[in-house]
Amino acid sequence: MKRCRNGELWDFEHEILGGDDIILGIDGGTTSTVCVCIALSDPRVVSPSMSCPILARVVGGCSNHNSVGETAARETLEQVMAEALSKSGSIRSSVRAVCLAVSGVNHPTDQQRILDWLRDIFPCHVNLYVQNDAVAALASGTLGKLHGCVLIAGTGTIAYGFTEDGREARAAGAGPILGDWGSGYGIAAQALTAIIRAHDGRGPYTKLTYSILKTLDLSSPDELIGWTYADPSWARIAALLPVIIACAEAGDEVANNILLDSVEELALSVKAVIQRLGLAGEDGQEAFPLVMVGGVLEAKRRWDIAKKVINSISKEYPGVLPVWPKVEPALGAALLAWNFLSKDYQQEGI
Amino acid sequence: MKRCRNGELWDFEHEILGGDDIILGIDGGTTSTVCVCIALSDPRVVSPSMSCPILARVVGGCSNHNSVGETAARETLEQVMAEALSKSGSIRSSVRAVCLAVSGVNHPTDQQRILDWLRDIFPCHVNLYVQNDAVAALASGTLGKLHGCVLIAGTGTIAYGFTEDGREARAAGAGPILGDWGSGYGIAAQALTAIIRAHDGRGPYTKLTYSILKTLDLSSPDELIGWTYADPSWARIAALLPVIIACAEAGDEVANNILLDSVEELALSVKAVIQRLGLAGEDGQEAFPLVMVGGVLEAKRRWDIAKKVINSISKEYPGVLPVWPKVEPALGAALLAWNFLSKDYQQEGI
Numbered sequence: 261m262k263r264c265r266n267g268e269l270w271d272f273e274h275e276i277l278g279g280d281d282i283i284l285g286i287d288g289g290t291t292s293t294v295c296v297c298i299a300l301s302d303p304r305v306v307s308p309s310m311s312c313p314i315l316a317r318v319v320g321g322c323s324n325h326n327s328v329g330e331t332a333a334r335e336t337l338e339q340v341m342a343e344a345l346s347k348s349g350s351i352r353s354s355v356r357a358v359c360l361a362v363s364g365v366n367h368p369t370d371q372q373r374i375l376d377w378l379r380d381i382f383p384c385h386v387n388l389y390v391q392n393d394a395v396a397a398l399a400s401g402t403l404g405k406l407h408g409c410v411l412i413a414g415t416g417t418i419a420y421g422f423t424e425d426g427r428e429a430r431a432a433g434a435g436p437i438l439g440d441w442g443s444g445y446g447i448a449a450q451a452l453t454a455i456i457r458a459h460d461g462r463g464p465y466t467k468l469t470y471s472i473l474k475t476l477d478l479s480s481p482d483e484l485i486g487w488t489y490a491d492p493s494w495a496r497i498a499a500l501l502p503v504i505i506a507c508a509e510a511g512d513e514v515a516n517n518i519l520l521d522s523v524e525e526l527a528l529s530v531k532a533v534i535q536r537l538g539l540a541g542e543d544g545q546e547a548f549p550l551v552m553v554g555g556v557l558e559a560k561r562r563w564d565i566a567k568k569v570i571n572s573i574s575k576e577y578p579g580v581l582p583v584w585p586k587v588e589p590a591l592g593a594a595l596l597a598w599n600f601l602s603k604d605y606q607q608e609g610i
Numbered sequence: 611m612k613r614c615r616n617g618e619l620w621d622f623e624h625e626i627l628g629g630d631d632i633i634l635g636i637d638g639g640t641t642s643t644v645c646v647c648i649a650l651s652d653p654r655v656v657s658p659s660m661s662c663p664i665l666a667r668v669v670g671g672c673s674n675h676n677s678v679g680e681t682a683a684r685e686t687l688e689q690v691m692a693e694a695l696s697k698s699g700s701i702r703s704s705v706r707a708v709c710l711a712v713s714g715v716n717h718p719t720d721q722q723r724i725l726d727w728l729r730d731i732f733p734c735h736v737n738l739y740v741q742n743d744a745v746a747a748l749a750s751g752t753l754g755k756l757h758g759c760v761l762i763a764g765t766g767t768i769a770y771g772f773t774e775d776g777r778e779a780r781a782a783g784a785g786p787i788l789g790d791w792g793s794g795y796g797i798a799a800q801a802l803t804a805i806i807r808a809h810d811g812r813g814p815y816t817k818l819t820y821s822i823l824k825t826l827d828l829s830s831p832d833e834l835i836g837w838t839y840a841d842p843s844w845a846r847i848a849a850l851l852p853v854i855i856a857c858a859e860a861g862d863e864v865a866n867n868i869l870l871d872s873v874e875e876l877a878l879s880v881k882a883v884i885q886r887l888g889l890a891g892e893d894g895q896e897a898f899p900l901v902m903v904g905g906v907l908e909a910k911r912r913w914d915i916a917k918k919v920i921n922s923i924s925k926e927y928p929g930v931l932p933v934w935p936k937v938e939p940a941l942g943a944a945l946l947a948w949n950f951l952s953k954d955y956q957q958e959g960i
Contacts, residue, residue, distance in 0.1 A: 366835075429810075430810065431812055434803075434835050434838075435835065435838070439806055449787055449788075453787075460782065461882035461883070462878050462879060482716065482717070488784075488785070488787050489785060489787070532812045536811050
C-alpha cells in the first residue's frame with residue numbers, strides 16, 4: 261500500500277499509531293455538515309448494514325461552496341473530517357474511502373474541483389467519491405446501493421434516480437422561481453398568495469388567512485406583503501407548512517387544493533425520472549425503491565402528502581417500493597463508499 | 611391668501627418676483643421621478659385638458675422611500691420640484707397645488723408622512739395631495755378624473771379603481787411571490803419554468819428553450835438555474851417578455867398557454883376591483899373607463915395581450931371603455947390636482 265500522505269500531519273495524528281480501516285461519509289448541506297466515521301469490515305465478504313459500527317459523528321457548519329465560498333466550505337469539510345478521525349482514534353492513512361455528498365454539486369466541473377481538494381488532504385491510496393447530496397439521501401434508504409429514485413421535499417424539492425448500470429437523471433430542483441411547486445416553499449407561497457387573493461376579491465375565502473396571520477402575529481393580509489419581502493430566506497416561508505396542513509385537515513378547501521397540487525407536482529418529478537431511466541422496466545411493472553426524504557414527506561400526519569404521492573406514482577408504476585430511510589444521509593454516504601469499494605474489489609478480482 | 615411660507619427661500623426665488631398660478635404634478639417611481647409644472651387657468655370655469663401648457667418638465671432619480679430611504683427620497687423630490695419651478699420662472703408662493711403620486715404609498719401612515727414633508731416645504735395656502743403612483747396612471751388616462759379602473763402590467767401588475775364618491779379598491783400588486791402571475795415577471799418566470807420542465811421530462815417540448823437560451827447566450831437549460839439566481843432583479847427576468855410573445859406568435863403552444871393564463875390573471879384583477887366597487891352599476895352594464903398602462907399591455911403586437919384582457923372583461927362588463935393614456939403619469943398627477951382644486955372651489959361656492 262502506497263503511503264504518499266499529503267499535507268502536514270494533523271496534531272492528533274502524532275499520538276495515534278494507526279488503527280483499523282475506516283470509511284468517512286459526509287453529508288454537506290447548506291445548513292450543516294455531518295461527518296460519520298465507520299469501521300470497515302472486509303468488503304470482499306460482508307455487505308454494509310445498518311448495524312455497522314459508527315466510530316464517530318461530527319457536525320459542522322455549511323459546506324455548500326455556492327453559499328459560503330470555496331475556502332470556507334473547504335475549511336468546514338477539513339475540520340469535520342479531522343475531528344471525526346480524532347474522535348474515532350484513527351489517522352488519515354487508515355482511511356480506505358471518503359464519500360462526500362454535498363449540495364451545489366451539479367456539474368462534472370464542481371465534482372472535479374472538490375475531488376482535487378480531497379486529493380490534497382488524503383494519501384493517494386484513499387478512494388474518493390464526490391456526489392450531489394441527493395445521492396447520499398438515496399443511499400441512506402438503499403443502504404448504499406445506487407439504484408432507484410429518491411424524492412427530497414423539504415424547503416426545496418428534487419427527484420434523483422439511478423440505474424444499476426450507472427445512468428442517472430434528475431427532475432425539479434431548480435428552485436422556487438423555476439417551478440419547484442411541490443416543495444415546502446412552493447406550498448407555503450401558494451398559501452400566502454391564496455390569502456392575498458381572498459383579500460382582494462380574486463379568490464375564495466380560506467381559513468389560511470386567520471391561521472397564518474395568527475402564526476405570524478400580523479393583523480391584516482396587507483401586512484403579509486411587507487413580511488414576505490422583508491427577508492428573502494426560502495426556509496422562513498417554507499416553515500409555514502404545518503399551518504397549511506392543519507387547515508387542510510380542518511376541511512379548508514383552498515389549503516386542500518394547494519396540497520393536492522403539490523402531490524401532483526412531486527409525483528410528476530418522480531415519474532419523469534422513472535420514465536427517462538426506464539426504472540420500472542419496459543412494461544412499467546418492475547420493482548424499484550423510492551426513497552422519501554424531507555419535511556414535506558413526513559408520514560405521520562392525517563393529511564399524508566407522501567402517501568398520496570406514492571398512490572399517484574403506483575397507478576402508473578405499481579412496482580414502486582417506498583422507503584423511509586432509517587439512517588441519516590451521512591451514513592448513506594459512508595455506505596455508498598463501502599459499496600463502491602466492494603465493486604472495485606470485485607472488478608479487480610481480489 | 612395667507613403667505614406663511616416655510617423654510618428658506620430657494621436661491622432662484624430671490625430673482626423671481628412671482629408669476630402666474632401653477633400646479634406641480636409628480637410621478638415618483640422606483641426607477642425615476644418626473645415633475646411637471648403646468649399653468650393653471652381659472653379652475654372655476656375651465657376643465658383641464660391635454661392641451662394645458664406644460665411650463666417645465668424635470669426628471670430625477672428614485673423617490674420610493676421603501677427603496678432608497680426617506681432622506682434620499684425627500685431630497686430627490688425637493689430637487690425636482692425646485693428645478694421645475696426654476697425652469698418655469700415661478701416661485702413657491704405661486705404654487706396652487708401639488709399632487710405627488712409615488713410608489714410605495716400603501717397605507718394612510720405613508721401618505722401622512724409624505725404630506726408632512728411637503729407641508730414643510732410649501733406655504734400653507736398650497737393644496738397638497740399624496741397618492742399611490744397607480745392613481746396618477748389612472749388620472750393620465752382620464753385627464754385627472756378619479757373614476758374608473760387602471761390596470762398596470764409592466765414588471766409587476768396592479769389593478770386600482772375609484773368610484774366618483776371616493777371609494778377605492780385594488781387587486782394584485784403584491785409582488786411575484788404573492789401571485790402577480792399576469793405581470794411581465796410572472797409571464798417570464800413561467801416561460802423559464804417551462805424550459806426546465808421540458809428539459810427534465812415534466813413538460814412538453816417548447817420553442818422557448820431555443821429562443822430564450824439564444825437570447826441569454828446560454829448553452830443548456832441547466833445553465834438557466836445559475837442565470838436566474840445570479841441576480842434577484844425582477845426587471846431582468848421580465849425583460850424576456852418580447853421573446854415569449856414572439857414564440858407564441860410563431861405558434862408555440864406552451865408560450866401561447868402562458869400568455870392566455872396571463873390574460874386571465876390580469877382580467878381577474880380588474881374584475882375583482884369592478885365587482886368590489888360596483889363600477890359597472892347594479893346590472894353590470896354601466897360604462898366606466900379602464901386605463902391600460904405598462905409594457906405587457908402595449909397594443910401594437912400581433913399577440914395582443916391587452917385586447918384579450920378587454921375581451922375577457924367585456925363579456926361580464928360590456929360597459930368597459932379601454933383607454934391608452936396619451937399623457938404621462940406626472941401630467942396625470944397635475945391634472946388630478948387641478949380636478950381636486952376645482953372640486954374644492956365648487957364645494958366652497960367660489
